[in-house]
Amino acid sequence: MSTSTESETTQVPEEKKPVQLEAKVESPSACLREVIVTIPHAEVERYLKDAYDEIVPEASVAGFRAGRAPRKLVEKQFRDRVREQVKGTLLMDSLAQVSENENFSAIGEPDFDFESIELPEEGDFKYQFSIEVRPDFETPTWKGLELSKPVEEISDDDVQESLERVLGRYATLEATDEAAELGDKLVVTIKFSDEGKFLSQIEEERITFCKRLSLSDGVIEDFGTLMKDVTEGETRTGKVKVSEGASIEAMRGKEIDAEITVIEVLKSELPKLTESFLEELGDFESEQELRGFVRDSLTRQADYRTQQSLRESVVEKLAGSADFELPESLVQRQTQRELQRKVLELRRSGFDEDNIRRFVNASRQNAKASTEAALREHFILEKIAEEENVDAEAGDYDAEIALIAQQSDMAERKVRARLEKSGQMDAIRNQIVERKVIEMIVEAAKVSEEKVEKSGGDEDDEFAVYHSVLATREEASIPEAKYEDNTPKAAEKETEKD
Known part of the structure; x- marks a missing residue:
């Protein structure tokens, strides 16, 4: 006696038919591909037909019971929605197919403007995108170096x-009127300006007094010399050299003003x-x-x-x-x-x-x-x-x-x-x-x-603060x-x- 009735009647979904397309790939550089995709109009019609086949049996049209409206009427009422849906589906399917079939390994998302792409009433569907890829080069000989x-x-x-450096983070800090020495803690406010124009400010930051003070986009190279023997309440002015990698190109390599006010000088005593x-x-x-x-x-x-x-x-x-x-x-x-x-x-x-x-x-x-x-x-x-x-x-x-x-x-x-x-x-x-x-x-x-x-000691010559003098975040x-x-x-x- 057979018990396979259920499995005999179960329908296996058909495998999705690949998109018929032509892809033209250009390589303007090792890590970039420009791709032009052409999809025949017959494929567009196939996708439209499939989309309408899916919507017609359940479509609600005024004056008709759900799923009973004539196909032409359904196509007219839902035309814009279906065409937008088909455009998206065709783009996704074709992009996946191109990525799988072409001889490149993508490292980014395709770059194109979805809104500017139109599904044509007649003729082939064409669109273009650029994509970043892994560069293709010969594997170097790495054995026996x-x-x-x-x-x-x-x-x-x-x-x-x-x-001692670890213990220094648990040291007892005591404010003093004495002149600061390298290794002391300073509580400082620093105002940065360029030709009198305010740029940014560090507000009451505790730093270690070192020879050099680095910032996210600049450095005060002579910080130790500039602040030598400084005492509480003093203000000194110096120069920050903006880095060559700064976010604002016009400011790269430029020297800007730093007004440094010492709020406190703190001497430390290591814990026992x-x-x-x-x-x-x-x-x-x-x-x-x-x-x-x-x-x-x-x-x-x-x-x-x-x-x-x-x-x-x-x-x-x-x-x-x-x-x-x-x-x-x-x-x-x-x-x-x-x-x-x-x-x-x-x-x-x-x-x-x-x-x-x-x-x-x-x-x-x-x-x-x-x-x-x-x-x-x-x-x-x-x-x-x-x-x-x-x-x-x-x-x-x-x-x-x-x-x-x-x-x-x-x-x-x-x-x-x-x-x-x-x-x-x-x-x-x-x-x-x-x-x-x-x-x-x-x-x-x-x-x-x-x-x-x-x-020895080089790492103690510099203290770093996360702050961009050009006020980026x-x-x-x-x-x-x-x-x-x-x-x-x-x-x-x-x-x-x-």
Whole structure:
């Protein structure tokens, strides 16, 4: 006895018939394609017929029961709506078909004006779009490269110096009438102007008194000299050099005025490593455990610098076959994305917010060049990754998020949720894959180690502030960690709340 009646009567939906079309593709540059699509009028009529076939059985027309109106009347009443619907469907279907069939890999959305495209009454349906694509280049030979690997040794002096910087964030600050010295804290208000015209202002910002003060789009190179022996209540004037990567082209490289008023000079006293303070700092049971944590952070920072140096060497040797032009629009769109990716990478590598601010400001001041270099590196490494089947796995994401969480004030699950919401999981994936490819290339290379002699103290020569002197708002898009120390205190507290 057969029991297959239901399966025999079930209708299997027909596979959608592809659009008959012709696509003409031009390559004005390596990363850009201009595409002209031509769809025969017969295909337009087919899509219109299908659309009306779907609407007629349920159409409501005055004077007729639903679905009973003559087809000609339905077509007349719903003409505009159906034609607009068919235009959209034809565009989506044909775009998908062109992207699938043509020999390019899109990295952006098609650029065209939907409203300006018209579905013709007669003749072929034509439209044009541009799209950014991965550049086509020959994969460079990456096996057997000769590389020099810088090796840093973390000494007890390095740990002590870093520990003092960590403790400095918990120092007792006391206002003083004495003259400021390098390393003191200053509370300052800075007004920026150009030929007497007010541009922007920093209001009562606490900074560390260093030799150099960097901003999002400029720098006061002689800040230490300018503010030497300054006291509370004093106002001094100096010059800010606007960066070559500033948002306003006419201001690039120009020197503008900075009026700096010192609200307070603060002397600091480092806290004692008592049992209660160690517990407050991060539930450390001893000073030795705290020093071990600091050493681990320094080791991760050193590993990051080593990997960056190897990456630069690898890409420099492979870049010969990747000499292609990058569209200005692509560079502009990727600048902020690349900056955010770098911030995530620095956080997972153990750098504190002072270091990250310095990096962000330096990158912004030379945004175009640094983004172009990063894009070229990405295209080279991504192509090798595809050919060698290198990709990110679930465990890689978990490890990356755990390291980022350690430098923030959130539990790992909240870090993940925020990254997913902001669309930055793609950036995490890219840095995982690129790191794996670099490791694979290094494994296949002839590597000689070279001991690095650290100059020491350079990072204390500059303090960075997220502020654009030209009053743009780009600095707001770089999220800053609430806690600026290298301890897991914040993440642990957040976990306890959860």
